[in-house]
Amino acid sequence: xxxxxxxxxxxxxxxxxxxxxxxxxxxxxxxxxxxxxxxxxxxxxxxxxxxxxxxxxxxxxxxxxxxxxxxxxxxxxxxxxxxxxxxxxxxxxxxxxxxxxxxxxxxxxxxxxxxxxxxxxxxxxxxxxxxxxxxxxxxxxxxxxxxxxxxxxxxxxxxxxxxxxxxxxxxxxxxxxxxxxxxxxxxxxxxxxxxxxxxxxxxxxxxxxxxxxxxxxxxxxxxxxxxxxxxxxxxxxxxxxxxxxxxxxxxxxxxxxxxxxxxxxxxxxxxxxxxxxxxxxxxxxxxxxxxxxxxxxxxxxxxxxxxxxxxxxxxxxxxxxxxxxxxxxxxxxxxxxxxxxxxxxxxxxxxxxxxxxxxxxxxxxxxxxxxxxxxxxxxxxxxxxxxxxxxxxxxxxxxxxxxxxxxxxxxxxxxxxxxxxxxxxxxxxxxxxxxxxxxxxxxxxxxxxxxxxxxxxxxxxxxxxxxxxxxxxxxxx
Amino acid sequence: xxxxxxxxxxxxxxxxxxxxxxxxxxxxxxxxxxxxxxxxxxxxxxxxxxxxxxxxxxxxxxxxxxxxxxxxxxxxxxxxxxxxxxxxxxxxxxxxxxxxxxxxxxxxxxxxxxxxxxxxxxxxxxxxxxxxxxxxxxxxxxxxxxxxxxxxxxxxxxxxxxxxxxxxxxxxxxxxxxxxxxxxxxxxxxxxxxxxxxxxxxxxxxxxxxxxxxxxxxxxxxxxxxxxxxxxxxxxxxxxxxxxxxxxxxxxxxxxxxxxxxxxxxxxxxxxxxxxxxxxxxxxxxxxxxxxxxxxxxxxxxxxxxxxxxxxxxxxxxxxxxxxxxxxxxxxxxxxxxxxxxxxxxxxxxxxxxxxxxxxxxxxxxxxxxxxxxxxxxxxxxxxxxxxxxxxxxxxxxxxxxxxxxxxxxxxxxxxxxxxxxxxxxxxxxxxxxxxxxxxxxxxxxxxxxxxxxxxxxxxxxxxxxxxxxxxxxxxxxxxxxxxxxxxxxxxxxxxxxxxxxxxxxxxxxxxxxxx
Numbered sequence: 001x002x003x004x005x006x007x008x009x010x011x012x013x014x015x016x017x018x019x020x021x022x023x024x025x026x027x028x029x030x031x032x033x034x035x036x037x038x039x040x041x042x043x044x045x046x047x048x049x050x051x052x053x054x055x056x057x058x059x060x061x062x063x064x065x066x067x068x069x070x071x072x073x074x075x076x077x078x079x080x081x082x083x084x085x086x087x088x089x090x091x092x093x094x095x096x097x098x099x100x101x102x103x104x105x106x107x108x109x110x111x112x113x114x115x116x117x118x119x120x121x122x123x124x125x126x127x128x129x130x131x132x133x134x135x136x137x138x139x140x141x142x143x144x145x146x147x148x149x150x151x152x153x154x155x156x157x158x159x160x161x162x163x164x165x166x167x168x169x170x171x172x173x174x175x176x177x178x179x180x181x182x183x184x185x186x187x188x189x190x191x192x193x194x195x196x197x198x199x200x201x202x203x204x205x206x207x208x209x210x211x212x213x214x215x216x217x218x219x220x221x222x223x224x225x226x227x228x229x230x231x232x233x234x235x236x237x238x239x240x241x242x243x244x245x246x247x248x249x250x251x252x253x254x255x256x257x258x259x260x261x262x263x264x265x266x267x268x269x270x271x272x273x274x275x276x277x278x279x280x281x282x283x284x285x286x287x288x289x290x291x292x293x294x295x296x297x298x299x300x301x302x303x304x305x306x307x308x309x310x311x312x313x314x315x316x317x318x319x320x321x322x323x324x325x326x327x328x329x330x331x332x333x334x335x336x337x338x339x340x341x342x343x344x345x346x347x348x349x350x351x352x353x354x355x356x357x358x359x360x361x362x363x364x365x366x367x368x369x370x371x372x373x374x375x376x377x378x379x380x381x382x383x384x385x386x387x388x389x390x391x392x393x394x395x396x397x398x399x400x401x402x403x404x405x406x407x408x409x410x411x412x413x414x415x416x417x418x419x420x421x422x423x424x425x426x427x428x429x430x431x432x433x434x435x436x437x438x439x440x441x442x443x444x445x446x447x448x449x450x451x452x453x454x455x456x457x458x459x460x461x462x463x464x465x466x467x468x469x470x471x472x473x474x475x476x477x
Numbered sequence: 478x479x480x481x482x483x484x485x486x487x488x489x490x491x492x493x494x495x496x497x498x499x500x501x502x503x504x505x506x507x508x509x510x511x512x513x514x515x516x517x518x519x520x521x522x523x524x525x526x527x528x529x530x531x532x533x534x535x536x537x538x539x540x541x542x543x544x545x546x547x548x549x550x551x552x553x554x555x556x557x558x559x560x561x562x563x564x565x566x567x568x569x570x571x572x573x574x575x576x577x578x579x580x581x582x583x584x585x586x587x588x589x590x591x592x593x594x595x596x597x598x599x600x601x602x603x604x605x606x607x608x609x610x611x612x613x614x615x616x617x618x619x620x621x622x623x624x625x626x627x628x629x630x631x632x633x634x635x636x637x638x639x640x641x642x643x644x645x646x647x648x649x650x651x652x653x654x655x656x657x658x659x660x661x662x663x664x665x666x667x668x669x670x671x672x673x674x675x676x677x678x679x680x681x682x683x684x685x686x687x688x689x690x691x692x693x694x695x696x697x698x699x700x701x702x703x704x705x706x707x708x709x710x711x712x713x714x715x716x717x718x719x720x721x722x723x724x725x726x727x728x729x730x731x732x733x734x735x736x737x738x739x740x741x742x743x744x745x746x747x748x749x750x751x752x753x754x755x756x757x758x759x760x761x762x763x764x765x766x767x768x769x770x771x772x773x774x775x776x777x778x779x780x781x782x783x784x785x786x787x788x789x790x791x792x793x794x795x796x797x798x799x800x801x802x803x804x805x806x807x808x809x810x811x812x813x814x815x816x817x818x819x820x821x822x823x824x825x826x827x828x829x830x831x832x833x834x835x836x837x838x839x840x841x842x843x844x845x846x847x848x849x850x851x852x853x854x855x856x857x858x859x860x861x862x863x864x865x866x867x868x869x870x871x872x873x874x875x876x877x878x879x880x881x882x883x884x885x886x887x888x889x890x891x892x893x894x895x896x897x898x899x900x901x902x903x904x905x906x907x908x909x910x911x912x913x914x915x916x917x918x919x920x921x922x923x924x925x926x927x928x929x930x931x932x933x934x935x936x937x938x939x940x941x942x943x944x945x946x947x948x949x950x951x952x953x954x955x956x957x958x959x960x961x962x963x964x965x966x967x968x969x970x971x972x973x974x975x976x977x978x979x980x981x982x983x984x985x986x987x988x989x990x991x992x993x
Contacts, residue, residue, distance in 0.1 A: 003825075004818040211554075211777025212821060224771045228817060253779065 005031040005197075006461070008216050008229030010204050010244065012036075013079020014446035015430035015453075016235035017183025017191075018120060022454035023233075024194035028461075031227055032188075032196060033216065035203040035236075036076035041185075044174030048307040051173025055083050057239075064345070064359040064396070069265060071357065071396040073237055076174070077200050078184030080237065081443060083172055085285050085304075086158040086180045088126060088444040090117050094295055095438035102435040103406045105416050107452065116448035123190070124181045125160035129286035137279035138286045140333045141303040144379030145289070153290035158443075160185075169284045169307055187447075206248045207232055209423040231425050231457055233418075234403075235450070238262075238432040242347045242402030243355050245413070245420075253422060254413050260404045261345040261359065262437040263396035264338040267369055268304065268314060269376045271333045271385035278330050279305035298340045299372040300439060305334045314391040335379065337372030338397060340439035341365050347402045359396065369394075398442050403432035417456040424460070429453030499669040502676050508637060508665045509680040512608040515663050516635040520605070522659055524583060527631050528576050530657035534627070535572045537656045538565065545649065549619050552644040554776040554786030554822055559740050561780065564619040567904075571624045571922070574906035579631050582924050583931070590937075592978065593967070598938040603931040605633030607683035612674055612697070614689045615641035615788050616743045616844075621688050622650065625921065626664055629686075632930040635663045637677055641689075642670045643789050671696075681706060684930075688712075688745070691842075691915045709919025709929055711911060713842040714870030715749045717863040718899065719853075719885065720761065721876035722754040729875045730764045734848070736873060736899030738772065738826050741785050742846040743792065745916070746871045746893070746900050749843055751850045752859050758852045762830065765848065766811050769826050774817060784846060786822040796824045796845030799838040803829055803849075806836050813846070842868065856885060864890045870912035873899045890914065947985040951993040959985045 006028040009016045016032060024030040036055065045051055052060035055076040062071045074080040093110050100108040107113065134142070145152040158181025171180050178185050192198065201221050208215035214232035218225060234241040242258050251257050289301040305311075308329060315325045345359030361369075373390045380388045406412025409421045414433055420426040429450050431442055438445070500508075538545065542565045549560040586601040609629050613622040622640055629636045640646060645668050654661045667673060671693070678685060678700050687697050688711040701708045718733045736748035753761045775782035787793040793816070800814050813827030826846045832839050838849050853859040863872070871893035876882045879896065886894040892912040893902040902908045909920035920926045947956065959981060966977040 004821070206773075206781065208773055208775045208778050208782050210775035210782060211551075213775065213818075215773045215775045215778075215782060217773050226770075226773050228774070230818075249781065250779070 003226065004213070004228045004230075005029045006230050007031070007457070008033065008214065008227055008232045009235055010207070010216065010232065011079060011235035011237065011240060011430065012077050012183060012188060012198070012200075013074060013235065013237060013430070014081050014183060014443050015237075015450040016079065016233075017081065017187040018447045018450035019233055019235060019429060019454055019457075020191035020196050020198075021123075021187040021194070022451055023457065024191045024196040026458060027194075030191065030194075030196040031229065032191070032198045033202040033204055033218065033227070034077050034079070034198065034200045035240075036074065036079075036200065038077040038198070038200040039082075039174055039184075041174075041176050041178045044176055046170050046173065046176065048170075048173060048309045051083075052309070055173060062239075062355075062357070064357045066360060068361075069359055069394050069396045071239065071263070071399060073239055073399060077198065078182040078188065081182035082174050082180075082184055084443060085172070086182065086443065087285070087288075087441040088121075088124065088156055088158045088181070089440050090114075090448075091438050091440050091445050092295075095440055099435045099438070103404070103412070105405055105407070107416070108435075113445075113448055113452070116451045117444065119451050120444065120447040123186055124158050126156055126181075127159050127162070128156050129154040129283060133283045133286050135279065135282040135284060135286070136275075136277035137284065137305055137333050138303050140273075140277065140383055141287050141335060144335070144383050145287075145291075147382040148375065148379055150289060150293070150375075151291040152287050155286055155288050157285075169280050169305060172307070204236075204244055207234070207244060207426065208248065209420075209426045212425070214425050229425075231427065231461060233427040233429055233453070233457065234432075235428075235430045237430055238399040238402045238434075239347060239355060239357065241428055241430055241432040243349065245403065246347070246349045247353060250420075254420070255409075256404060256406075256411050256413050258347040258402055259344065259411075260401040260435070261347050261357065261399075262341055262401045262434065263345075263359065264398045264437055264439065265341055265361065265365065265369065265394045266336050266338045266397045267373055267394050268306070268334055268336045268391045269373060269380070270311070270314065270389045270391070271380035271383070272328055272331050272387040273333060273383070273385055274331070276330045277333050279332055279334055280307070280329070295439065297371055298342070298368045298439065300338050301372060301376060302336045302338060303334075304336045305332075314393060315389070316392055333380065333383075333385070335376045337369055337376060338439075339365055339368045339372065340437045344401065344436075361394075398431070398437070400431045400434035400437060400442065403428050404435050405433040406435070417460065418453040419456075419460070427453060427457055429457075500667045500673045500676065502679075505667065505673070505676045505680055508667060509608060509682075512635045512637055512663075512665050515665075516605070516608055519630075519633060519635055519659070519663050522633075524580060524631070524633075526659070527633070528579060530660050531572050531575055531627060531631065533657045534623075534653060534660070535569055535576075537653055538569060538572075541653075545619065545653075548646055548649050550776055550785070552618060552646055553615065553788045555740060556774075556776060556782040556785035557778050557780045558782075559785055560619075563740065564617055567617075567620045568623055570904075571620075571906045572627065575627060575631050575927075578907070578924070579927065582927050583632060585936075593963075594937075595982075596940065600936040600938070602934040602936060603632070603928060604934050606930060606932055608635045608637060609684045609686065609930065610677050610682035611636055611638045612677075612685065612687045612689065613638070613640050615643040616740060616745070618644035618646055619649075623653070625686055625688075626650075627660075628921070628927055629930045630660055630663055632927060634683070634930055635665070637665045637667060637682060639667050639669065639674055639677060642668070675700060678704070678706065684708070686919075686921075686929075691917075694917060709911075709921070710917030711745065711919070711921060712870075712915060712917035713844070713868060714745050714747070714891075714912060714916050715840070715842055715866045715868040716746055716871050716873070716891070717750045717752055717889075718748045718873045719859050719863060719875065720751065720753045720757070721856075721874075721878070721881065722756040723877040724757075724875045724897075725877075726757060726761055726764055730761060730768055732873070732875070732897075732899045734765065734768055734772075734826075737848045738769075738784050738846050739900070741787055741824070742796075743788060743844050744900065746903065747844070748873065748899060749847070749849070750839070750863065751848055752853045752863060753850060754859075755852050755854045758850075762811070762828070762850060765850070766828055769812055769828055769848065772826055774823050774825070784823075784826060787824055787845065788822075790822065792844050793822060793824055795841075796827075796843055796847060799836075799841070799843055799845075799847065800827055800829070803832060803836045803838045806833070808832050808836060808838075840866070856881065860885060860888045864888075867915040868912070869914035870916035871895070871900070871902065892916065892920075944986075945989045947989040949989070953988070953991075953993060956985070956988050959988060
């Protein structure tokens with residue numbers, strides 16, 4: 001009986017982490033399986049190269065079939081929440097409206113989701129960036145916006161007692177101060193104190209759905225190992241969860257599996273100034289574009305930067321030209337354009353079981369990007385940059401879809417209770433259920449959805465949730 | 478026959494006898510009366526038409542295989558592949574075999590007539606028995622039931638059929654048989670427990686075909702003895718796999734695992750004892766453990782679970798108790814050894830070593846996912862030890878040396894041996910299936926199995942003529958002397974035997990025509 005759990009959660013990122021807490025606090029026996037290793041604040045490497053190689057699938061080199069877009073996804077206890085910037089915004093009515101139009105799911109509505117946001121936020125330390133936190137890049141960002149007459153506002157980040165000391169960018173490779181509100185520092189320890197078992201370096205190969213439980217088969221440090229769960233919840237993200245269902249050969253039962261894959265393609269523009277900017281120092285991300293026009297145009301501008309390896313990758317060419325480019329690292333300012341993509345991609349497996357991601361850029365997506373990049377260029381020009389460069393390569397941020405939520409079994413994979421169609425014991429509660437790209441950082445919404453899913457799952461198991469009056473609340477809403 | 482049965486499984490999956498409706502004696506009397514009338518009708522239906530009905534069934538089962546697998550899995554907790562391959566594919570194989578072989582086997586057979594009966598012809602007719610009773614088990618509720626029923630039907634019998642009360646699959650057989658009206662009118666499905674079975678036997682079927690436990694088999698045989706009803710019994714087994722040290726270990730391990738664990742070990746011919754020659758014993762055990770640990774359990778799957786659940790709680794108890802008994806007496810449990818979960822009818826595949834004669838798992842049938850492994854050193858020893866059991870159903874012998882494998886096979890006291898394979902004699906519908914000792918008697922499948930649903934009628938044809946046979950009256954001294962001569966001539970090895978025989982024959986013929 002030692003291999004049988006009430007709930008098995010596959011994945012430990014935003015969704016898995018939150019679920020592990022909400023399911024284990026009922027006293028249930030919960031097992032969390034994570035393919036990556038478990039690091040602690042002390043053991044994260046400050047070396048950008050090591051961080052990429054050790055904390056991400058494919059060492060941070062996964063690409064689409066056209067090889068013009070990189071996808072970054074975490075493979076570490078804490079998942080994407082360990083390697084992201086932990087920007088925690090609620091979705092707006094625009095995002096939910098677009099979701100509901102596609103999904104027909106009634107809780108895709110801000111006022112129905114607010115109590116879930118409230119709940120997860122109550123376990124997080126949130127911080128609104130202050131003017132004194134700005135670095136040189138932020139100063140330029142705000143000024144550029146003002147020059148062109150756009151609204152900006154401070155970012156909200158999940159962090160606790162950061163005492164930022166000049167190395168914020170390093171925490172993209174894992175926060176060394178227990179400050180960033182990754183699930184590793186928040187929900188997972190809470191779940192563990194409830195008795196949750198976490199097995200890391202366990203790569204799930206297949207889930208076998210059965211009449212009264214789910215068999216989860218995989219490799220734990222090279223050893224074939226099997227666990228059994230009365231319910232199993234997949235929380236491995238858009239690519240991870242989709243890949244697992246494809247590997248479990250469920251595409252015939254789930255025609256929409258792998259379809260409708262979205263992300264926020266991101267272009268970083270770099271501008272050079274005579275002055276030292278030191279964009280890498282301090283809080284490297286503090287401001288966001290809050291002008292409603294950007295929402296209409298389908299993109300947002302972010303004040304960002306990256307470590308030298310990532311920046312070096314953005315510059316094509318080599319030799320003296322490249323050396324000269326990198327020599328001016330401290331003179332760089334950077335703004336990114338992140339597009340709400342319109343053209344859905346598709347996730348499949350090839351014959352050897354490797355993930356194939358088809359994610360072309362549509363003309364519409366390209367137009368949005370061009371529009372954004374033009375504005376960025378205008379901003380930099382208005383600030384007196386002597387040279388600007390728009391990255392030829394884009395990064396796929398915020399991977400979503402592949403197992404879309406919906407009513408129709410032909411066009412979706414999970415139902416409104418987060419249950420995989422036709423498989424009452426198998427659930428998905430991560431960003432793979434997202435119907436389309438919201439244009440807003442998804443981490444907080446993934447956490448909130450996981451809370452909502454935990455209620456559905458507990459109700460399905462006949463266990464009382466901590467909020468026995470959900471049903472009534474929703475009728476009113 | 479229209480009794481509805483509800484064997485309701487509770488969360489603990491126990492079957493309460495109270496919930497099962499028995500078929501009343503009045504209903505059973507009526508059933509037999511209808512079945513016997515149907516037999517009169519069926520006798521007018523030629524074999525060709527009966528075989529066309531089998532084709533209709535093939536079409537139906539092939540087209541509805543997923544639905545049928547759903548029902549089988551629900552009632553038994555099998556893994557889906559077990560249901561699809563062993564039950565459904567097995568049934569279709571068997572039906573195909575019937576279509577191609579029944580005409581040859583059932584046709585009137587000419588046999589030779591001795592020279593003393595010159596001018597006459599001898600034949601055997603394979604006639605149906607009448608209304609037969611088939612009592613099916615729960616471990617292969619589809620395969621064993623429908624192949625038995627169809628063998629009986631093809632040979633011209635009408636059938637009273639009682640499925641196991643544990644896996645009644647209520648309505649499924651009725652639905653399938655509806656595609657062939659003559660089968661529908663010839664098969665009478667009766668639901669109930671042993672009480673119903675007793676009532677069914679009381680009505681004196683022409684023969685009883687029972688597959689199940691030795692305990693129930695003995696009870697049925699005792700009741701049948703009173704009424705002189707013939708019985709075929711397919712009972713349990715304690716089948717051995719004998720693995721010599723010259724084998725490809727990986728393959729033998731894979732085969733033995735499947736043989737022990739297919740249908741979660743709930744097959745009469747499951748591997749229940751694994752004997753491994755000492756030289757490869759350690760290596761075999763190590764590999765076996767690694768491979769068993771890779772297996773996954775579930776039911777209600779889409780075809781990717783290896784091992785399904787236990788169908789009945791008392792069988793699960795036996796597995797659990799045998800492991801406990803062995804553990805207490807010093808056995809080692811290398812993997813498994815417990816239920817998957819207290820509320821789930823699944824027992825983890827369990828490897829046991831360090832076993833001795835005092836343990837139940839060594840002597841009694843398990844019918845569960847256990848792999849007891851023993852070490853042996855010589856061929857003579859393993860034959861002697863493995864034959865030392867009350868059962869004798871089947872066995873498997875694994876060796877590169879086919880001469881040795883054959884030599885061992887001949888010495889094993891059982892009804893079937895698969896050499897370098899496992900449970901595969903059952904995979905060939907031409908081979909008879911059945912055991913000896915406490916595993917029962919009688920054969921299913923193959924020519925012998927099919928003829929088990931018939932009785933032979935011998936026919937000798939002579940011409941109408943004026944000839945009076947010499948052995949008819951009157952007996953005279955002269956005739957007596959000629960018979961003495963005939964015996965002397967007939968049973969001699971003389972080269973001119975035929976000539977002598979002809980001379981005595983002519984004399985006898987002429988004497989036969991004379992009055993005293």
